[in-house]
Amino acid sequence: MVEVTVTPQSSLADRPVQVKVRGLSPSQLVTLRASLTDELGHRFQSRTFFRADGAGEVDPGHHAALGGSYTGVWPMGPFWFLQPDTLFQRLIKRDVAGSPFLVRLEVFDGLSLATSPQDQPLASCEAERWYVGPGVQRVPIREGKVRGALFLPPGPGPFPGVIDLFGGAGGLIEFRAGLLASRGFAVLALAFFAYDDLPRNMLELNLEYFEEAANLLLRHPKVRGTGLGVIGVSKGAEVALAMATFLPQVVATVWINGTAYIHGTPLIYKDLHIPPIPYYGERLLFMEMGAMDNSAVFGDPRDPAYSASAIPVEKVRGKVLFIVGEADRSYNSKLFAELAMARMPAGSCRLLSYRGAGHLIEPPCSPLCSISRIRASPWLVLWGGEAQPHAKAQEHSWQEIIQFLKLHLGSVATTKL
Structure with missing residues (x-):
């Protein structure tokens, strides 16, 4: 069973997290998509291609991205290389104290530059990225x-x-x-x-x-x-x-x-x-x-x-x-x-x-x-x-x-x- 995780699942937005995909076939090609929607309804996403290792895992902190939104080893690449679907939008958190950004991570089979609503991910999870810590x-x-x-x-x-x-x-x-x-x-x-x-x-x-x-x-x-x-x-x-x-x-x-x-x-x-x-x-x-x-x-x-x-x-x-x-x-x-x-x-x-x-x-x-x-x-x-x-x-x-x-x-x- 394919699984994607973010650790910790809830974190301050300036702090690193670890993304891992498990349960893939060895050397399987996959697309890792990260996406969020800001308070104005604008969607930002990154879409990056990976090849699973011999254990069927993908870790952006250790495995080089083959292409898509970036290449090379970037532990926070899925987050840092988000880009707007609508041109010329800047990602700014407006409701700082009220709610986090919710970043959805999805894994798709194969290399895909676009997906339709009918395409089902192999696995997905959601990360909370906060702009204030507890008690602030x-x-x-x-x-x-x-x-x-x-x-x-x-x-x-x-x-x-x-x-x-x-x-x-x-x-x-x-x-x-x-x-x-x-x-x-x-x-x-x-x-x-x-x-x-x-x-x-x-x-x-x-x-x-x-x-x-x-x-x-x-x-x-x-x-x-x-x-x-x-x-x-x-x-x-x-x-x-x-x-x-x-x-x-x-x-x-x-x-x-x-x-x-x-x-x-x-x-x-x-x-x-x-x-x-x-x-x-x-x-x-x-x-x-x-x-x-x-x-x-x-x-x-x-x-x-x-x-x-x-x-x-x-x-x-x-x-x-x-x-x-x-x-x-x-x-x-x-x-x-x-x-x-x-x-x-x-x-x-x-x-x-x-x-x-x-x-x-x-x-x-x-x-x-x-x-x-x-x-x-x-x-x-x-x-x-x-x-x-x-x-x-x-x-x-x-x-x-x-x-x-x-x-x-x-x-x-x-x-x-």
């Missing part, structure tokens, strides 16, 4: 001007605090905050436009809003009040670097594929005003499938005319971890990271640069999204990246992020799942 609490935040969601690990604390920021699409994205809280951090997923009663569009970057959020987090009775961390990607990385520069509350910053200059909208903080480098929309490039390549819209930051727009990172007092995807097609992220590091105090920063990785470097539960739609753009956006090196970058960088935050914010207690 989600608290909506609507205090003063601050809007977001606070994720608290179980127990009395105090826990090290982290502010989590995303980019130019706006809104509130919570999946990374939930996973970080499951690792023992108190995490404020912070919206800064296009959410609740915040401005629909970002007209200025007022650092006093982020200072208010930092103080709110540090005042919480379950948050260790000795300084906090910030993690941001894209426009959120630009904000995070500004916070690290001007706010003494910030002692550890993770910057993922962003800039080191103020772009598009001015930065305002008390009496300070940093003018932006304008976006040059006429330089937009339209690439495969009509997707927009943003990288050319940024003026060359090395132009002396833009020197007033530089974030004065030489004032950074904490530590900064720069994470770069060298195949980023949205920003020239490596250039921005290198320019920032050249002006920073010795020993204050570190660079992780990944060949083949694109713009959206996320926890390892997230398959590569190289092209998608975002709220702020009428066109498809080209993020870049190649599936296999991007997956490796996400796996490695996530562990580095966790260790960096632990090192500079203090020890944490993790949940078991």
